[in-house]
Amino acid sequence: MHIRKSRARHAITAVALAGVAALALSACTTSGSTSGSTAATGGTVTVAVVNDLTSLNPSTPQGNVDTNGQVGYLNGAYGSGFQYIDDNYKIVHDDKFGTFEKTSDDPLTVKYTLNKADKWSDGEPVTADDMILGWAMQSGYYDSATFDEATGEVTSGTQYFTPAAGTAGIDQTAYPAVSDDNRTITLTYAKPFVDWELFNPIALPAHVLAKKAGLSFPADLTKLLKGLPKGDKAAPTAPDATLKKAADFANTGYDITAFPTDKDLLVASGPFVVSGWTPGQSITMVKNKYYAGGLKPKVDKVVFRIIPDSNAQVTALQNGEVDIINPQASADTLTALKATSATVLAGDQVSYDHLDLNFGAPVFQDPKVREAFLKTIPRQQILDSIVTPVNPKAEVLNSQIWLPSQDEYAASVKQNGSDKFDKVDIDGAKALLAGATPTVRILYNTNNPNRVDEFQAISASASKAGFKVVDAGSPDWSKLLPGGNYDASLFGWISPGAGTTMIPQLFATGGGGNNNRYNAMNDVAVKTQTTVDKDELITLEQQIDKATFADGYGLPLFQLPGIFGVSSRVDGVKYMGNQTGPFWNFWEWSVKSGK
Template sequence: MSDKTWRKRALVVAAGVGVSAVVLAGCTSPGGTDGGDSAPEVVDTQIILAETNEVTSFNAATPQSNLDINGKLWYATHETFAYVNDKMEVVPNESFGTMEKVSDEPLTIKYTLTDNAQWSDGTPVTTDDLLLGWASGSGYFDDATVDEEGAVVSGTQYFTIAGSTSGLEDTEVPEVSEDKKSLTLVYDTPFVDWNLQWLLDQDANPVPFHVLAEKTGVTAEQFTEALTTTPRGNPEAPVEPNATIKTVADFWNTGFDVTSMPDDESLYLSNGPFIVDSWEPTQSMTLKINENYKGDRDPAYSTLVFRFVGDSQAQVTALQNGEVDIINPQAGGDTLQLLESIDGIQILTGPQLSYDHVDLSFRGEWADPTVREAFMKIIPRQQIVDTVVKPINPDAEVLNSQTFVTSQTEPYEKTIKTNGSDAYGDVDIDGAKELLAGRTPTARILYNINNPNRVAAFEAIQATATEAGFVVQDIGREDWSAQLESDIYDVSIFGWISPGVGNEDIPQIFASDGGSNFTGVNIPEVDELAADIQTMTDEADVEDARIKVDQLLFENYYGLPIFQSPGVEAHTDRVSGVTFMANQTGPIWNFWEWTAEDAAAG
């Protein structure tokens, strides 16, 4: 996995189906059966997974923590109402709970938790946790107005989330049952992605309410009363913030961010198959079986380890030396060739649902559209593709859409005919100079200095930008993701990767109030489409809306996509059950179906 940001749900939902289990070598019971007495025999062994990034938070829903590794950690240690499989299908997880559409008019959804759902400290998962997810994911109480820099200038923004509030923002305060097992949600308008609003997940709320109650002194009763008595926020008429909700939100926003293993175990409670056991910063994080887990996704091995290995070639070497069992490296020039020379491993390849891109600021000197247009003219996309991607995929092409990737063949071919991307097929130094008319804008470029692909892209862009008259400042750094919300840069180079389901990427990234709108782009027509797309039930209408957004982004000089990322996974022969996964979850998507021989790697 590369240095990509965890993008909230995108693309198209497919019908959910079940996933078959894999039989553990040497044991009679398969992993991921039905929990309880029929849980699998657990082999006392570890499986080690190499990951590019290091964990930064136990709350993966905030802008500063919106990294793939934080989402993967949550996925291995938590349960919710469904998951996405390797066919991009939404699979219900009924051992945790059910989601039932009670009515279409108005759209009404009932969430019901099972008795299996509990935290690793023995506390049941209840509607308190789901209410917190609704409050954080809906933005219902926000009455904030923000300036062009994204700073709140009036009113209150309670929970700061990386994703979009679209969908949940059009719901009423939920009703809960007396036993705190069921919650009913009513939408004001139709919402196509209702089955992706899981309330307790890495996008809306990854943390337990009772921990927040302990940390803030706010009881469940006080929180529920605040939610049910505080009116919906109105930025045109802001009021004094509700102290109870704000106290909870303030801790939720930053209280789970970490740089090493906290002494306070409540910060990393689990309700899933694994729980964090230890952490060696910059080296690895070790997960162990959660003894209080009662769901269906029982692993058949005792320990899962995330080994932090930033360099792709170092991941390959670690796999070859038996130091790790599974790798999901960024596919670079020599990666596949090196893997093919190693005996005793399995290689899995395919296109990822991710793309690399160059985004431009809409602030300061870069608020001038001619500056942005000039920069777009000098981005050597073909050179970057030739250097970074073609060694893995000789058929790789420059990506020419912000809203579709090349593997989405039909809509992609349709959008590139009209979106205006053909104006940036070749580097045009003279055209950029003409637009700048003697000006020498400063281009502060942010990227990950530990990612060879990002370094290669920066160096190629630096050369052509300098030739055109831009004064390039290299502000590449290790903590690139933490700076995406800052004003220290004008140009950013990174990648988005999505789960492969839903349509929330448009409001999240491109709407003016999107949780991952880092550029300051503000296009009223995009805002309208971002709102409308969530209520569309016809796939043709969704496609047309995405095509229009794509066109508007090019017309307003948002930046340029570079390429759809190729995917490479590999694992040793001692591990079975790993399949290629195109979305952000990577190979860990079915970790409970993995099996391993009774011998630790390395």
């Protein structure tokens, strides 16, 4: 299922994009698209989004939020380049940007070639130097870090880059071979990698990171990388100061609270570039005049309007202030949308809400306390109040790996032990606690009505068993999530809908999405990335699914429904249930003539 981003949702990364990729999901049921014959080029499309911009690098744990990822999808920051995922969750190659092909199965070898016309938005060429940097950022090749399993902190050695997707799979590659014309790299894997087709070696501009590290040219950064040895956690050496400086900038230098005065932060390889940002109000993106890939937009400008409230989004659409909305689905929102002249597109999202317990928190070191708390979670009540009014056929989610629409879901539910938590069991929880009254601090997004409702329902139920639930909610929940200063968390994952990269991201030690420090399935999670036999892969995933319920990892709550509202002014919008939302086919959008 493997998913992330909300209302504040996090995005599960498919190697390249902030967030985790899941198993290939079944296509969503949708209600169509907007289309017409009156399309014109030019114009502006305004889209309402729930969350504000926090970083221009959506690949880090703290930057891995839906709006950051959607901006990154348009400007090429881990979102576009060699491939994209369509609304059938199929991987589509963009050969106009560059080509990539598997040239050998044993060993797995993949060749990436840039087109000569590729340039960054500042006019600098996109070269193999950029691909070498992208590989270094995502492979962990130079890392020698050992992590504390309880806290996730580095206890020895060095971790240079901190990709939210983790490094599993790409960490099996040797230093890439580079062509003489500096436009091609070839990756050779020591082991098979099931999601090799999702890896995108274009990330941040090498010439910018070289500059921030005190180097004159991107070739100097490549020379440094080529000369450094592979990291060895068994015998870590002192970190290279120059690479550390470049990595530190990649990790945190793109996090912003105002429109950057440093224009280097705006350099992009995708079809659009960020041209303005008023925090809390809007983000403006304009066409990248140097973009030479195949996803060339018809419109000149895309504006993100930050409108957290669903009803306010509908009102803005009705008043012509925005053209597209993707609000949190509710019965009231759907009714209000249908009363407007907008086209309503609906379907399932490859997204789910969940409660995670923090294995690094003292209160949950005792497995009996974990089980007792989970026995109090009123999942059916939460579903009935939030989702059932929109989708009467919705059901409580009983898997950490699959969604109900997937073929493997039913078989896994039969064996994973989720039935232990089918119903609230206050008496059972009390028996496990034996008179204890543990305090549990729950982190969630206070700006998200659904999360507020979830927290209140859980708090009321858990208190009946003796738990003292503390409201640790915050509008800055996404920044607090990686730190672990809480006992449990409520949020949602949303996925690209293709690949299995989410598994180590969530369940491997040091995984970019393993915020709750659950490490029991580390070896199995890592093995999923090199298991190409489908039946063997399903067996491994079933092991994880079963272990998470047995260990008290947390509980999945429900799959999220999705709705778009689209004004008659815009054509080309199609429903998409993954983390890119309505932006997934932005190059097909057009503003109707005369409007």
